[in-house]
Amino acid sequence: MKLYYAPGACSLADHIALIESKLPFTTDKVDLKARTTAEGEDYTAVNPKGYVPALGLDAGGVLTENVAILGYIADRVGNLMPQGPLGRFRALEALAYISTELHKSFAPFFKPGSSDEAKSAAKTQLGKRFxxxxxxxxxxxxxxxxxxxxxxxxxxxxxxxxxxxVGLDLPPNLSSYYERLSQRAAIQQALAEEGLGD
Structure with missing residues (x-):
C-alpha cells in the first residue's frame, strides 16, 4: 500500500493508523499547490479530488477519504475497532462525527481571507463539538x-x-488525552516522518 499525504494534514490520521497496524506500506508526499508528488506523479491522476489522503491499494486502485481509509485499515488488522456487535458501527459513527463536525469546523483557519470573526465563531463551535x-x-x-x-x-x-x-485551549480530559497520545510510539513516528516532531 502507498499512502499519499501532506505533512500535518488530515492524512496524518491514516499515517498513524498504518504504523499502528504494522501492515507494510510506503508513503509519497504530496505538494497540494502543485498537485504533484515527491515521486513525480501528477496527483490529480491518483486522486482527481486533489486533496489528501489517498491510499494506493496493493491489488490496484485507490481509496480516498479518511472514514473509508481508516475503516479499511482497521478491517485489515482487526484490533483498531472497538469490540462487540456494534463496535465497528460505533467507530464509523465517531469517524463520521470527527470528519463532518470537527474537521470541517477548521475551514476558516485554513481558508485564505477568512475574517477574525469567522475564526472566532469557529473556535466557539469547535469548543462545543469537542x-x-x-x-x-x-x-x-x-x-x-x-x-x-x-x-x-x-x-x-x-x-x-x-x-x-489554532491555539485552542483544550478542556482537561482532552488535554490529558492529547498528552498521553503524544507519547504513543506510532504517533511520535508519524509526526517525525512528516517532519512535525520535536
Missing part, C-alpha cells in the same frame, strides 16, 4: 473505550490542529 469527547474521556482512556483505535488516530489530528495550529 465537548462530546471531553465528556466521554471522563470515564474512559480512549475515544471509544479502553482500546486505542482508528477514531483516536483521527481525533488526535483534530487536537493537534486545535493546539498547535
Amino acid at each position: 465537548g462530546l469527547f471531553e465528556d466521554a474521556l471522563a470515564s474512559q482512556e480512549f475515544a471509544l473505550g479502553d482500546q486505542f483505535g482508528v477514531a483516536d488516530c483521527y481525533l488526535f489530528v483534530m487536537l493537534f490542529w486545535a493546539r498547535e495550529k
Whole structure:
C-alpha cells in the first residue's frame, strides 16, 4: 500500500493508523499547490479530488477519504475497532462525527481571507463539538473505550490542529488525552516522518 499525504494534514490520521497496524506500506508526499508528488506523479491522476489522503491499494486502485481509509485499515488488522456487535458501527459513527463536525469546523483557519470573526465563531463551535469527547474521556482512556483505535488516530489530528495550529485551549480530559497520545510510539513516528516532531 502507498499512502499519499501532506505533512500535518488530515492524512496524518491514516499515517498513524498504518504504523499502528504494522501492515507494510510506503508513503509519497504530496505538494497540494502543485498537485504533484515527491515521486513525480501528477496527483490529480491518483486522486482527481486533489486533496489528501489517498491510499494506493496493493491489488490496484485507490481509496480516498479518511472514514473509508481508516475503516479499511482497521478491517485489515482487526484490533483498531472497538469490540462487540456494534463496535465497528460505533467507530464509523465517531469517524463520521470527527470528519463532518470537527474537521470541517477548521475551514476558516485554513481558508485564505477568512475574517477574525469567522475564526472566532469557529473556535466557539469547535469548543462545543469537542465537548462530546471531553465528556466521554471522563470515564474512559480512549475515544471509544479502553482500546486505542482508528477514531483516536483521527481525533488526535483534530487536537493537534486545535493546539498547535489554532491555539485552542483544550478542556482537561482532552488535554490529558492529547498528552498521553503524544507519547504513543506510532504517533511520535508519524509526526517525525512528516517532519512535525520535536
